[in-house]
Amino acid sequence: MPELPEVETVARGLQTLIAGRRIVSVSLGQTDFMDNPATIEKELPGRNILAVERYGKFLLIRLGDLRCGEGAQSAEESALLVHLGMTGMLLPQPVAEPAKKHTHVAMLLDDGRELRYVDARRFGRMAYLAGETLRKELQRFGADPLSASADEFAERIQARQARIKALLLDQSVIRGVGNIYADESLWKAKIHPAQIGARLTKEQAGKLYHVLQEILRRAIALHGSSISDFLDADGIPGEYQRHHRVYGREGKRCGRCGAVIRRAIVAGRSSYYCPRCQRAPRGFGVMRKKSKARPAASKKRKNSK
DNA sequence: CTCGATCCCTGGACGC
DNA sequence: TGCGTCCAGGGATCGA
Numbered sequence: 653m654p655e656l657p658e659v660e661t662v663a664r665g666l667q668t669l670i671a672g673r674r675i676v677s678v679s680l681g682q683t684d685f686m687d688n689p690a691t692i693e694k695e696l697p698g699r700n701i702l703a704v705e706r707y708g709k710f711l712l713i714r715l716g717d718l719r720c721g722e723g724a725q726s727a728e729e730s731a732l733l734v735h736l737g738m739t740g741m742l743l744p745q746p747v748a749e750p751a752k753k754h755t756h757v758a759m760l761l762d763d764g765r766e767l768r769y770v771d772a773r774r775f776g777r778m779a780y781l782a783g784e785t786l787r788k789e790l791q792r793f794g795a796d797p798l799s800a801s802a803d804e805f806a807e808r809i810q811a812r813q814a815r816i817k818a819l820l821l822d823q824s825v826i827r828g829v830g831n832i833y834a835d836e837s838l839w840k841a842k843i844h845p846a847q848i849g850a851r852l853t854k855e856q857a858g859k860l861y862h863v864l865q866e867i868l869r870r871a872i873a874l875h876g877s878s879i880s881d882f883l884d885a886d887g888i889p890g891e892y893q894r895h896h897r898v899y900g901r902e903g904k905r906c907g908r909c910g911a912v913i914r915r916a917i918v919a920g921r922s923s924y925y926c927p928r929c930q931r932a933p934r935g936f937g938v939m940r941k942k943s944k945a946r947p948a949a950s951k952k953r954k955n956s957k
Numbered sequence: 958c959t960c961g962a963t964c965c966c967t968g969g970a971c972g973c
Numbered sequence: 974t975g976c977g978t979c980c981a982g983g984g985a986t987c988g989a
Contacts, residue, residue: 653981653982653983684965684966685965685966709983735983735984737966737982737983737984738966738967738981738982738983739966739967739968754967771966772966772967772968773965773966773967773968773982774965774966774967775965775966775967775982775983775984776983777983777984812958812959813958813959814958814959814960815959818959818960821983823983823984830982830983831981831982831983919960920960920961920962920982921982921983922981922982
């Protein structure tokens with residue numbers, strides 16, 4: 653699942669592979685994950701790709717003005733915003749190469765390659781935005797964990813009564829962190845995912861800020877984590893999954909204290925943590941209950957059919 | 958403000 | 974081998 657390190661990896665790859673190219677034409681397949689498919693079809697042809705950047709978990713493909721003859725740049729910024737969701741991939745390939753299944757967008761470039769968006773689940777998002785609309789959209793998101801200051805990070809966390817796990821995943825608080833890196837950083841900082849943001853001490857917030865940056869930087873250096881089938885722009889898998897200390901390791905032992913790693917739902921997401929290193933906040937154990945309490949477990953009728 | 962539930966979607970894991 | 978079922982998970986949205 654592409655989170656900040658994976659998206660950064662893709663952005664860097666695309667920056668070297670497609671920046672400077674011109675989009676000749678666009679053809680769309682399924683469009684239900686796009687804000688404005690008609691606008692994308694209309695606006696992209698003829699545009700130059702100025703740069704590919706990462707913004708939180710989004711790829712920001714900055715586009716040049718259509719009529720770029722003289723210095724008559726129309727001054728209005730425009731970009732194609734792409735969220736890879738769970739399974740999205742953006743790959744520049746020779747047109748001659750057969751398109752994979754679930755290819756929903758194909759942008760023909762001026763060098764004969766095609767920039768293809770492939771996404772089986774279509775949990776991603778694509779939108780063409782310009783000017784004020786683009787500015788407003790980017791404003792909705794919180795601070796980038798790699799460029800925010802320690803104080804800004806701590807303030808954003810400590811101002812909230814929500815659980816720290818929910819805050820890390822909330823893109824309007826911190827942009828770019830997903831389930832993997834939230835769990836890994838909380839483990840390293842020895843903070844339980846259910847802890848309330850406002851209850852973190854100054855030291856804990858500072859520690860979390862520090863380890864989060866450290867983990868994200870290390871993951872970027874290793875081209876991210878290849879969990880499902882994430883591949884970078886060159887089609888190469890990342891290596892960071894080998895360094896996961898808790899994510900996906902339920903039942904295995906904590907590499908720090910030897911306790912058995914657990915999984916619990918926190919903030920609606922699977923959360924992996926060490927019950928010994930990461931002390932649960934008061935009340936958390938009670939609400940989760942060891943087991944009994946509800947024997948038959950009249951389990952909500954989750955199936956509907 | 959915060960929470961859980963629900964929906965979106967498909968592939969992969971698992972049970973029989 | 975081939976079904977059926979469950980689950981994963983980011984984000985939007987809605988009601989509690």
